[in-house]
Amino acid sequence: MTFTILGRDPSTGELGIGIATYSLAVGATCPQILQGIGVVTSQAATNPAIGEEIVELMKDGIEPNTAFTRSLANDSHPDYRQIALLSPQGDPMVHSGTKLKPISGHVSGIDCVAVGNFLANDNVLDAMTTAFSETAQSSSPVLGLAERLLAALEAGKEAGGQAGSNDAHLPERSAALLVSAPDERFPVDIRIDFSTDAIS
Numbered sequence: 001m002t003f004t005i006l007g008r009d010p011s012t013g014e015l016g017i018g019i020a021t022y023s024l025a026v027g028a029t030c031p032q033i034l035q036g037i038g039v040v041t042s043q044a045a046t047n048p049a050i051g052e053e054i055v056e057l058m059k060d061g062i063e064p065n066t067a068f069t070r071s072l073a074n075d076s077h078p079d080y081r082q083i084a085l086l087s088p089q090g091d092p093m094v095h096s097g098t099k100l101k102p103i104s105g106h107v108s109g110i111d112c113v114a115v116g117n118f119l120a121n122d123n124v125l126d127a128m129t130t131a132f133s134e135t136a137q138s139s140s141p142v143l144g145l146a147e148r149l150l151a152a153l154e155a156g157k158e159a160g161g162q163a164g165s166n167d168a169h170l171p172e173r174s175a176a177l178l179v180s181a182p183d184e185r186f187p188v189d190i191r192i193d194f195s196t197d198a199i200s
Helices: 048-059 064-073 123-138 145-158
Strands: 002-009 014-021 031-034 038-044 081-086 093-096 105-109 112-117 174-180 188-192
Touching (some): 002 038, 002 123, 014 031, 014 038, 014 145, 031 048, 038 048, 038 112, 048 064, 048 081, 064 093, 093 112, 112 145, 123 145, 145 174
Antiparallel strands (some): 002 014, 002 112, 014 174, 038 081, 081 093
8 A cells, every 4th residue: 555656867866766655654664775876665565674685785786687686586475565676777677576455566657667556546656657757847947856756646646546455545644755866965865654644
C-alpha cells in the first residue's frame, strides 16, 4: 500500500525520491539515497537491508545492475518485495515479487520511475510519471526536482492512491522526500511519520 516516484535531474545531477503510504514512518524504512550514486526503495514487505546493501555496493564501485541483482539474490523472501533503483545515468531497475497484492507494478517515464503496490487502480503510476514529466516542460518558473517529486505524489493521490483489501481508499499517513546533488552538503530530507494527510 505504497506509491513512490524516483527521479533525477540530469542538468544538476540531483537524484531524489518521493514516497507515501498508509503505513507509519515510511521514511525510516523504505527509501535510501547516496549522493551522486543512486536512490533506492524497498517496499511492500520492506527490508531496509536490501537498499542499504545496494547503495553500499555502488559506493564501492560495483555497477548498479550487479549491485541490484546481488542484493536481491541475498534476500530470503524476494517474492514479497518491491525494489526499485535509479542511478545518475537514469536507467531504472525494478523488482516486483510474484506474491505482491494487486494492483502492483511500475511505470518508467522520462528521468523517473513510479512503483507501487495495493494501488486503487492502474492509472496511479501513469499519473505520477506524467506529472513528473509535465512539470519539467511547462512550469514557469522552472521547478526543482523536489517540487517535481511532490507534484508526482500529489498526482498519484488524485488518481486514487492506495486501496485496502476491501477496495476502500487508504489515506496517506506517512510520506518522505529525499533529494541530493553530488556535492551538496545539506540534502533535502523530510519525513512525515504520522498524519491524516501526509503528502500535503
